[in-house]
Amino acid sequence: MTIDRNALTAQQRLAVSRRALVREMNGGAAPELPSTSRARALNAAAPEGGTGFLEHFAWAKVGRKVVERWWRRHPANAATQLARPFLDRYAKEQPVKLVAIAATSGALIVLVKPWRLLSVTAVVTALLKSSDIADMVTTLMQKNSSLPRKDDQ
Known part of the structure; x- marks a missing residue:
């Protein structure tokens, strides 16, 4: 509406x-x-919860599910799950300090530029190694099992 x-x-x-x-x-x-x-x-x-720009593309739903699955299996997700209760409590008690810490951390990251120390290959390897890419591909292939396989012909 x-x-x-x-x-x-x-x-x-x-x-x-x-x-x-x-x-x-x-x-x-x-x-x-x-x-x-x-x-x-x-x-x-009142406007309803709208669809995003990417929702108009057929591949966006599959891509989103792949990224969500990748994130659930990533070790950094486990670290964020452990840190979340502490950060939630800290944000309620001292929000100004938390924003100041975040701003300082962001400024230091921009000034130090740690991404220059890593090669693209190292970053890609770290991202792919930490998650189970083979399992994701296998799962996606099983969902499309209605397609004829080359072995069946």
Whole structure:
């Protein structure tokens, strides 16, 4: 459903944008509103969770699943899973310090340029070695098992 933004008042546009922000922060779930006619109208006028640009391509879904599977098996994912509770608590207690640490770390990475120390081959090897690429390819091939194989002919 498209919304004619010019037909809405400033308060209605603000309410629609707030709902979109709350929906995004809730992981796509719509927040509960009081059941008034105005709230129902704003709920109907709020934009739905849209499709991204890449969703229009047939290969995007397969590519996304491959990347998600690769990330689930990557050792860095395990490290982030272990660090997440600590970072969540730290972000609630001292958000300014966390942002300052992140900014300082980013500036140091840009100044030191550690990517110049590694060759492209080393980076590709580290990415591919840490995940089970052969298993991913095998799984993808099994999903397309309806295709005739060369051995069957």
